[in-house]
Amino acid sequence: MNGPWTIAVLGAGAWGTALALTALRAGHRATLWARRADLAHDITHTHENRRYLPGIALNPRLAALDDMAAVLSGADCVLAAVPAQNLRDVLATASATLARDVPVVLCAKGIERGTGRLMSQVAAETLPGNPIAALSGPSFASDVASGLPTAVTVASQDGALAAELAARLSAPNLRCYSSDDLIGVEIGGALKNVLAIAAGATSGAGLGASAVAAMITRGFVELRRVGVAFGARPETLMGLSGLGDLILTCSSAQSRNFSYGLALGRGESVEGLPLAEGVFTAGIAAQIAREKGIETPIIDAVTGILEGRLTVEAAMQALLARPLKNEAS
Numbered sequence: 001m002n003g004p005w006t007i008a009v010l011g012a013g014a015w016g017t018a019l020a021l022t023a024l025r026a027g028h029r030a031t032l033w034a035r036r037a038d039l040a041h042d043i044t045h046t047h048e049n050r051r052y053l054p055g056i057a058l059n060p061r062l063a064a065l066d067d068m069a070a071v072l073s074g075a076d077c078v079l080a081a082v083p084a085q086n087l088r089d090v091l092a093t094a095s096a097t098l099a100r101d102v103p104v105v106l107c108a109k110g111i112e113r114g115t116g117r118l119m120s121q122v123a124a125e126t127l128p129g130n131p132i133a134a135l136s137g138p139s140f141a142s143d144v145a146s147g148l149p150t151a152v153t154v155a156s157q158d159g160a161l162a163a164e165l166a167a168r169l170s171a172p173n174l175r176c177y178s179s180d181d182l183i184g185v186e187i188g189g190a191l192k193n194v195l196a197i198a199a200g201a202t203s204g205a206g207l208g209a210s211a212v213a214a215m216i217t218r219g220f221v222e223l224r225r226v227g228v229a230f231g232a233r234p235e236t237l238m239g240l241s242g243l244g245d246l247i248l249t250c251s252s253a254q255s256r257n258f259s260y261g262l263a264l265g266r267g268e269s270v271e272g273l274p275l276a277e278g279v280f281t282a283g284i285a286a287q288i289a290r291e292k293g294i295e296t297p298i299i300d301a302v303t304g305i306l307e308g309r310l311t312v313e314a315a316m317q318a319l320l321a322r323p324l325k326n327e328a329s
């Protein structure tokens with residue numbers, strides 16, 4: 001289909017709002033679905049998402065509704081930007097009204113806790129028949145919403161669909177590359193959040209920039225090991241959705257995952273901190289790695305800290321005391 005698309009964005013949090021603004025910048029029509037009527041009202045009438053993107057003036061053409069069926073009606077494409085653990089419920093609701101030929105682009109980064117499913121597997125189960133893609137890469141919502149530039153990857157097992165979506169979703173400030181390595185793109189996005197908690201904790205514990213760099217690098221080794229076991233291509237893991245997003249998320253307090261780790265490292269309360277997807281993905285990622293016989297000491301350490309079995313100090317000591325080995329092994 002030529003001409004502008006009608007894009008439905010599910011989830012009116014920071015990322016859904018940023019992506020809807022980007023879709024408008026790309027010349028499309030975009031409507032947000034918000035779970036809560038007051039948030040939908042705010043976005044439509046005050047042109048600000050005060051809860052999730054405070055201080056950023058929204059395009060007055062951006063409307064939000066709390067009626068999912070109305071948002072999905074006539075959509076040429078759906079962007080799903082709700083948290084990973086809520087994706088199944090949201091897509092199950094969408095399945096009642098969404099036409100089966102409409103592509104769904106998954107924008108959450110995580111692994112489903114109870115099942116170990118990647119987001120594309122959740123979508124395949126809840127929306128059988130819909131073409132599925134994922135969008136992932138280094139992209140803080142507030143940067144993207146403000147019009148700052150970045151690049152991401154749009155992946156689908158159908159390479160032609162990925163290329164079409166990448167072309168359609170690219171905007172003046174968002175350069176979308178395409179890939180047919182869907183799993184590779186998803187794994188990078190999910191695991192970098194867990195590793196950002198580790199990097200944040202290292203920094204928060206005052207262990208120094210050298211330790212943070214070592215943590216990121218050895219964390220990337222774990223990301224590659226798990227990714228390859230899932231069938232991801234190494235070059236995908238080295239790309240925007242893997243290494244690119246790992247660098248971003250592990251090096252800035254703008255990241256909620258890094259900030260969560262910072263608080264842990266400083267011994268501060270994490271009560272009430274904003275969504276940090278790595279908190280939910282760590283345990284299931286560690287379990288999957290164990291089942292596949294993959295060594296993931298950093299992901300295991302983050303899990304131990306989150307479950308209250310390890311202090312940050314004890315986890316660091318245990319990592320440093322591991323048997324010495326060849327770096328390439």
Ligand SMILES: NC(=O)C1=CN([C@@H]2O[C@H](COP(=O)(O)OP(=O)(O)OC[C@H]3O[C@@H](n4cnc5c(N)ncnc54)[C@H](O)[C@@H]3O)[C@@H](O)[C@H]2O)C=CC1
Nearest residue numbers: 012013014015016052081082083084086108109140141275
């Ligand atoms: N914020 C960012 O910079 C980026 C976030 N992402 C990913 O996007 C996903 C969403 O993140 P954000 O928008 O940042 O989170 P957020 O916390 O800003 O917003 C989450 C939104 O989902 C809604 N929500 C929560 N539980 C829900 C449920 N049970 N059913 C329906 N909606 C529900 C909330 O009301 C809110 O509107 C996450 O997986 C995150 O990793 C990806 C790239 C960038």
Ligand SMILES: O=C(CO)COP(=O)(O)O
Nearest residue numbers: 137138139140255256257
């Ligand atoms: O995924 C992100 C940037 O690409 C956002 O990271 P946080 O969820 O840690 O803020």
